[in-house]
Amino acid sequence: MDTKKKNIKESSIQDALFEIGGELAYKLYKVLKGKENVDELIIADKLKISLNSLRNLIYKFDQYNLLSSTRKKDRKKGWYIYYFTLNQRYIEDLIVKLKDEKIKKLEKKLEREELHEFYKCVNKCIRMNIENAMETNFMCPECGSLLELEDQEKNIIKLKKSIEELKA
Ligand SMILES: [Zn+2]
The missing domain is CATH 1.10.10.10 (Winged helix-like DNA-binding domain superfamily/Winged helix DNA-binding domain)
Structure with a gap:
């Protein structure tokens, strides 16, 4: 056994x-x-x-x-x-099944990151897509600060790395 x-x-x-x-x-x-x-x-x-x-x-x-x-x-x-x-x-x-599920989730997240832009509050209260950001006139609904376009490059690199590690 x-x-x-x-x-x-x-x-x-x-x-x-x-x-x-x-x-x-x-x-x-x-x-x-x-x-x-x-x-x-x-x-x-x-x-x-x-x-x-x-x-x-x-x-x-x-x-x-x-x-x-x-x-x-x-x-x-x-x-x-x-x-x-x-x-x-x-x-x-x-173990294989859980790993596959995790990879799929991360791949979906990666796809979302690559397809959409996100705006975030400079004070990190919130993160939203452009439709929602337009609704609030690019102001944070929590603290009133201006929202700025997020640099997603870091997230994308991080996600790709996690996916690679899981696949290895
Ligand atoms: Zn805020």
């Missing part, structure tokens, strides 16, 4: 899991890592959260197929207890 993850960095896993469910998601990962059919009661206990909170977290993992589960009826109590196993190989898919 562990041989497949050799080329995934732990920090990438951590980042991706933080994104889907914060620190708890990474804790859940650590509890399940390398084990099979872990009792939900034990997981909730280790994470120090209620079963309801655990189920919310499980739901987030399920959306990316990160878990498989079985359930068994507790004969004494009469209810079902769930047991979870991490789908290690889907973690890589999650």
Whole structure:
């Protein structure tokens, strides 16, 4: 099971899991890592959260197929207890998917920057497109200062750099 993850960095896993469910998601990962059919009661206990909170977290993992589960009826109590196993190989898919989403978002932002001019207040209260700037006669609605055409070159370079880094 562990041989497949050799080329995934732990920090990438951590980042991706933080994104889907914060620190708890990474804790859940650590509890399940390398084990099979872990009792939900034990997981909730280790994470120090209620079963309801655990189920919310499980739901987030399920959306990316990160878990498989079985359930068994507790004969004494009469209810079902769930047991979870991490789908290690889907973690890589999650990382790729989140990265793709991020790249797409940045590319859209870049496109917007390249296609439109923006005006901003000299006091940095606000940033608006030309239509909105015309409506306020190029005055900041917050502080009354004049709006000036933003030099977008820096933003564009920054965005391009971020996109390149993500693609690398
Ligand atoms: Zn202002």
